[in-house]
Amino acid sequence: MSEALAGTEAERAESIRMIRDSAAAVAPRGGDTRRVRALRFKDPGFDPAVLREMGALGWIGLRAPEAAGGAGLGMGEMCALAEELGAGLAPEPLIPSVLSATLLAAAEDRAALPRLLAGETYMPTAWQERPDTLEVPGSPDAPRRFIPQAAGAGGFLLPVREGGRIALYVLDAAGADLAIERTQDGGNYGTLRPALGEARRVADDVGAVLARALDEAALATAAYLLGVMERSFDLALNYLRTRQQFGRVIGSFQALQHRAADLRIQLGLTRASVESAAAALDAGAEGAVRRAAVSRAKARAAEASLLVTRQVIQLHGGIGYTDEYDAGLYLRKAMVLANQFGSAALHRRRFMKDAPEGAEE
Amino acid sequence: MTAAPAAPAEPEDLNALDDEAFRLHVRRWIEANYPPELRHPPKRLHWKDNKVWYFKLAEKGWLCPGWPKEHGGMGLSPSKQIIFTEELERWGCTRTNDHGIVLLGPLIINYGTEEQKRFFLPKILSGEHIWCQGYSEPNAGSDLASLRTEAVEDGDHYVVNGQKIWTTLAMDANWIFLLVRTDKQAKKQEGISFLLVPMDTPGITVKPIINLELHDEFCEVFFDNVRVPKKNLVGRINKGWDMAKALLGFERIYLGSPRQSAYALKGLRALAEHTGAWEEPEFQDRYARLRLDLEDLKAFYGVYVAKLRRGETLGPDVSMLKIYQTELFQRITDAMLEIAGENAGLLGPIEGNRDLNPTGLYIQARPATIYGGSNEIQRNIVAKNVLGLPG
Numbered sequence: 116m117s118e119a120l121a122g123t124e125a126e127r128a129e130s131i132r133m134i135r136d137s138a139a140a141v142a143p144r145g146g147d148t149r150r151v152r153a154l155r156f157k158d159p160g161f162d163p164a165v166l167r168e169m170g171a172l173g174w175i176g177l178r179a180p181e182a183a184g185g186a187g188l189g190m191g192e193m194c195a196l197a198e199e200l201g202a203g204l205a206p207e208p209l210i211p212s213v214l215s216a217t218l219l220a221a222a223e224d225r226a227a228l229p230r231l232l233a234g235e236t237y238m239p240t241a242w243q244e245r246p247d248t249l250e251v252p253g254s255p256d257a258p259r260r261f262i263p264q265a266a267g268a269g270g271f272l273l274p275v276r277e278g279g280r281i282a283l284y285v286l287d288a289a290g291a292d293l294a295i296e297r298t299q300d301g302g303n304y305g306t307l308r309p310a311l312g313e314a315r316r317v318a319d320d321v322g323a324v325l326a327r328a329l330d331e332a333a334l335a336t337a338a339y340l341l342g343v344m345e346r347s348f349d350l351a352l353n354y355l356r357t358r359q360q361f362g363r364v365i366g367s368f369q370a371l372q373h374r375a376a377d378l379r380i381q382l383g384l385t386r387a388s389v390e391s392a393a394a395a396l397d398a399g400a401e402g403a404v405r406r407a408a409v410s411r412a413k414a415r416a417a418e419a420s421l422l423v424t425r426q427v428i429q430l431h432g433g434i435g436y437t438d439e440y441d442a443g444l445y446l447r448k449a450m451v452l453a454n455q456f457g458s459a460a461l462h463r464r465r466f467m468k469d470a471p472e473g474a475e476e
Numbered sequence: 477m478t479a480a481p482a483a484p485a486e487p488e489d490l491n492a493l494d495d496e497a498f499r500l501h502v503r504r505w506i507e508a509n510y511p512p513e514l515r516h517p518p519k520r521l522h523w524k525d526n527k528v529w530y531f532k533l534a535e536k537g538w539l540c541p542g543w544p545k546e547h548g549g550m551g552l553s554p555s556k557q558i559i560f561t562e563e564l565e566r567w568g569c570t571r572t573n574d575h576g577i578v579l580l581g582p583l584i585i586n587y588g589t590e591e592q593k594r595f596f597l598p599k600i601l602s603g604e605h606i607w608c609q610g611y612s613e614p615n616a617g618s619d620l621a622s623l624r625t626e627a628v629e630d631g632d633h634y635v636v637n638g639q640k641i642w643t644t645l646a647m648d649a650n651w652i653f654l655l656v657r658t659d660k661q662a663k664k665q666e667g668i669s670f671l672l673v674p675m676d677t678p679g680i681t682v683k684p685i686i687n688l689e690l691h692d693e694f695c696e697v698f699f700d701n702v703r704v705p706k707k708n709l710v711g712r713i714n715k716g717w718d719m720a721k722a723l724l725g726f727e728r729i730y731l732g733s734p735r736q737s738a739y740a741l742k743g744l745r746a747l748a749e750h751t752g753a754w755e756e757p758e759f760q761d762r763y764a765r766l767r768l769d770l771e772d773l774k775a776f777y778g779v780y781v782a783k784l785r786r787g788e789t790l791g792p793d794v795s796m797l798k799i800y801q802t803e804l805f806q807r808i809t810d811a812m813l814e815i816a817g818e819n820a821g822l823l824g825p826i827e828g829n830r831d832l833n834p835t836g837l838y839i840q841a842r843p844a845t846i847y848g849g850s851n852e853i854q855r856n857i858v859a860k861n862v863l864g865l866p867g
Contacts, residue, residue: 356865366866373855375858379862384769388775
């Protein structure tokens with residue numbers, strides 16, 4: 116356990132509060148969405164200056180050990196940060212950057228890591244070869260798919276299977292065979308055909324580190340979705356309190372009140388799930404217990420965020436279906452992230468495999 | 477079986493133990509002292525069957541965990557009380573006739589006169605007074621404040637006329653605490669008073685109601701010119717509603733305890749293994765969802781337990797736990813019935829095995845969304861008092 120995690124409960128709570136405060140500077144909760152809208156549907160899908168700001172704030176190195184230039188903070192802090200970014204719909208690829216920073220820190224690579232940590236070069240890890248998986252086959256020539264915000268990448272990390280091990284390569288984006296597809300939230304996915312001849316080998320075996328880092332990315336994504344659904348729900352609550360029909364505010368109708376109460380319960384469950392999973396990881400949970408905690412939170416956040424964001428459209432009626440209104444931004448963000456780093460179904464299956472027997476007791 | 481370990485010395489101050497030590501201390505005593513034949517009773521037991529446990533707890537001094545020590549209680553902090561209850565639930569301990577312990581005692585401690593405290597509290601602790609609760613009426617259920625059973629002054633007495641219903645285990649009780657209307661002109665919440673009445677007073681009639689478990693757990697209680705001494709009024713006249721409401725306090729968290737759903741889920745798994753449904757992927761996915769719902773409920777419940785541990789009072793948002801827990805309990809028993817085949821029609825457990833009792837649990841789960849404030853009322857509370865939606 117790193118030093119930063121050894122503090123008292125009160126010190127941890129303070130550290131998490133500070134992270135939330137600093138997040139508000141970049142992604143103000145309930146702030147206007149003009150910035151987010153301006154970046155939609157064109158390359159690179161995010162603001163490189165904001166990614167650099169995130170780097171300067173130490174967020175990309177939040178999980179990396181202090182010896183590698185990181186902050187060595189816990190998943191409690193990471194999840195608080197991701198939640199705030201979700202509430203602000205920040206399109207900057209922080210979670211993929213943190214994943215890559217974990218790998219490069221483990222590889223003790225001094226060449227690429229500083230620029231990644233500073234947010235000067237976005238360098239996502241191209242690990243995925245098919246949809247809905249957390250497995251890393253590491254095929255040397257298979258296309259790597261669903262690389263988030265790849266249009267803004269200055270390089271890629273490539274895990275490659277060599278015998279029983281997963282070696283790590285760094286590939287420059289210039290000249291790479293990369294295809295870009297737009298995503299619902301205005302960002303993009305890249306498909307990369309790896310060219311190992313051009314790549315630089317930086318580590319012999321990152322298999323175990325990568326598996327853990329993917330779990331942390333899944334949990335952080337669950338936290339980001341928590342922020343998305345909270346903000347989306349706030350929109351609906353404001354609407355229910357002000358919109359008038361039949362001579363009364365529609366929030367006084369019991370059918371809508373009960374639906375809102377049910378959505379609020381899902382928010383409560385999601386927060387409890389994410390925060391208890393983060394606490395378990397920070398307390399040193401390992402192996403199957405660690406995986407089960409992550410899967411529980413991601414399964415909940417994936418399903419609940421889709422439920423909340425689509426119900427929020429319905430609660431608004433026609434205005435909710437317009438692109439001009441923000442409800443759609445949250446819906447689309449949930450569509451992109453619900454299945455990233457594993458769908459609800461994948462995580463339910465994994466939970467059943469990994470959760471310790473008799474955990475019901 | 478190995479010999480029971482020597483009983484550890486009773487610590488001076490249970491509150492001074494850390495939570496885990498306290499939990500183990502309680503667990504050890506329960507396991508050594510609880511009558512094994514009463515574990516996980518399929519129905520709520522009557523006084524004649526549960527009093528053995530009532531007296532064991534009384535003898536140990538553990539009957540009233542929430543009462544202050546000066547009144548004969550354990551004086552446990554709220555978070556220790558939660559642990560105490562969790563341990564009782566874990567071992568499948570029966571509820572006793574506990575209305576005096578849980579509801580009336582705290583009310584008298586907070587609002588009663590010195591004379592009422594001296595008279596009533598020791599008789600709850602000794603098991604001499606067994607209480608029942610007279611709140612609901614045929615036309616005052618969810619809208620309890622519209623109750624109409626009235627008490628009219630007549631010299632040193634009130635004269636009570638009217639009817640109560642859903643009075644749990646009234647046939648076992650020798651006293652009843654009542655919400656009665658004492659001012660018909662006032663706004664409905666402001667004309668209600670709190671009265672204590674011996675059940676053998678002339679004019680009281682008790683009629684059991686058979687519920688869907690085919691069990692006489694509830695009663696109707698009729699009042700026909702029942703004379704109650706004025707000294708049996710608790711608190712001030714017309715102020716009974718606020719007192720009764722204040723009592724709901726942190727006990728509401730118990731309705732959201734995951735234990736009921738956890739017990740049912742174990743039953744679902746045993747049943748699925750028995751029927752072979754366990755091998756089907758479709759069932760596996762359904763089971764996984766229920767199990768994850770339970771795990772997240774535990775985490776959610778843990779948030780509220782942590783609040784109590786920090787000494788915070790619980791707000792109206794605790795209603796969310798009650799809604800989710802009771803509906804999860806029902807969803808689990810729904811699944812039981814669906815995989816049970818023709819056994820879903822059995823009156824008793826499958827092959828007489830109490831661990832394979834889908835129909836018993838299915839029926840038991842029905843009232844969970846009704847009692848303690850129906851889930852519709854709880855959703856109103858969340859909407860108005862948590863989300864701030866207009867009335």
